[in-house]
Amino acid sequence: MSETSRTSQPDETDAAGLTLQIKQFALSAGADVVGVADPHAWDEHVPEGHRPYDILPGTESVIVVGSRGPTAGAWRSPLHRVMEVNGYDFRNDAAIHRLADNIETQLGYKAIQAPGLPTGGHQPPFSMMLAAVLAGLGTRSLAANIILNPKFGLLYYSACFTTLKLEHDCMLEQDVCPHTMCVESYRRFGTTPCIAACPSDEGGCLDGSIDDDGRIDYSYYDRERCVSRAMNFGINSFQKALAQIVAEDDKDKQSTMVQSDFFSRSCSAITHYKESVAQCFECMRVCPIGRQERKLR
Ligand code: SF4
Numbered sequence: 001m002s003e004t005s006r007t008s009q010p011d012e013t014d015a016a017g018l019t020l021q022i023k024q025f026a027l028s029a030g031a032d033v034v035g036v037a038d039p040h041a042w043d044e045h046v047p048e049g050h051r052p053y054d055i056l057p058g059t060e061s062v063i064v065v066g067s068r069g070p071t072a073g074a075w076r077s078p079l080h081r082v083m084e085v086n087g088y089d090f091r092n093d094a095a096i097h098r099l100a101d102n103i104e105t106q107l108g109y110k111a112i113q114a115p116g117l118p119t120g121g122h123q124p125p126f127s128m129m130l131a132a133v134l135a136g137l138g139t140r141s142l143a144a145n146i147i148l149n150p151k152f153g154l155l156y157y158s159a160c161f162t163t164l165k166l167e168h169d170c171m172l173e174q175d176v177c178p179h180t181m182c183v184e185s186y187r188r189f190g191t192t193p194c195i196a197a198c199p200s201d202e203g204g205c206l207d208g209s210i211d212d213d214g215r216i217d218y219s220y221y222d223r224e225r226c227v228s229r230a231m232n233f234g235i236n237s238f239q240k241a242l243a244q245i246v247a248e249d250d251k252d253k254q255s256t257m258v259q260s261d262f263f264s265r266s267c268s269a270i271t272h273y274k275e276s277v278a279q280c281f282e283c284m285r286v287c288p289i290g291r292q293e294r295k296l297r
């Protein structure tokens with residue numbers, strides 16, 4: 001296919017049909033939800049260099065998929081390491097990779113997976129949370145700013161930029177958080193389930209308030225504290241352990257450190273082996289959003 005035909009765009013009717021087709025493909029590839037955002041919707045939220053068309057010039061659409069991580073059974077397991085190990089299996093990444101391939105090979109438009117990983121510390125080149133909001137898949141919550149989907153609650157998101165112009169979805173009009181039950185809880189007890197699970201004034205990470213209209217008025221999230229509790233195994237722990245191992249002169253002790261549970265779990269986490277990614281789900285465990293989807297026999 002020539003470059004000219006690649007950059008020509010479908011008319012409105014064809015765009016509607018292609019949007020439907022792409023959404024169905026994403027769902028069959030492992031997504032639980034899928035939305036399409038206008039790449040210029042980023043303009044008012046992020047600085048230059050972090051917008052979709054900065055990363056793929058000519059981007060016309062941003063397709064965002066969300067997938068559930070842990071199964072309903074995993075949420076109910078009394079062994080919390082089940083969530084740690086099975087909490088996040090990159091199903092959303094697999095779905096978006098297949099989708100990008102499909103757009104390029106079947107439709108002849110450029111497509112890339114959005115770079116969501118934090119290559120710059122806590123400042124990823126592209127915010128997957130913002131992508132989910134702009135694609136109409138969820139809204140920010142009082143629990144660590146996690147984007148909650150109205151049907152599933154916590155989801156893991158991936159996105160794809162493409163030069164194909166599709167129909168764009170609108171953002172949700174209704175906030176997902178706080179749930180009516182949480183508004184009631186706040187009015188009666190001055191707290192919500194997530195904040196009560198991890199209150200900042202008792203050494204936790206969360207605080208917030210709800211206004212008279214039942215909307216988030218103020219929210220506080222101590223990200224550094226949360227990361228040190230919820231993500232003990234990963235790049236940081238690997239770097240820390242490696243420096244200690246290299247500096248150890250006693251060969252027997254060094255060997256023990258290499259074989260240790262801590263170093264093994266750190267290695268597993270950074271190699272995307274099915275191991276520790278997150279170790280704390282407590283604010284989400286108590287959240288009523290999406291609970292219905294996890295009620296099985
Ligand atoms: S993930 Fe854990 S540590 Fe982080 S805010 Fe939620 S309850 Fe607190």
Ligand code: SF4
Nearest residue numbers: 143177179182194287
């Ligand atoms: S428990 Fe869930 S719905 Fe309720 S305030 Fe916290 S995040 Fe929002």
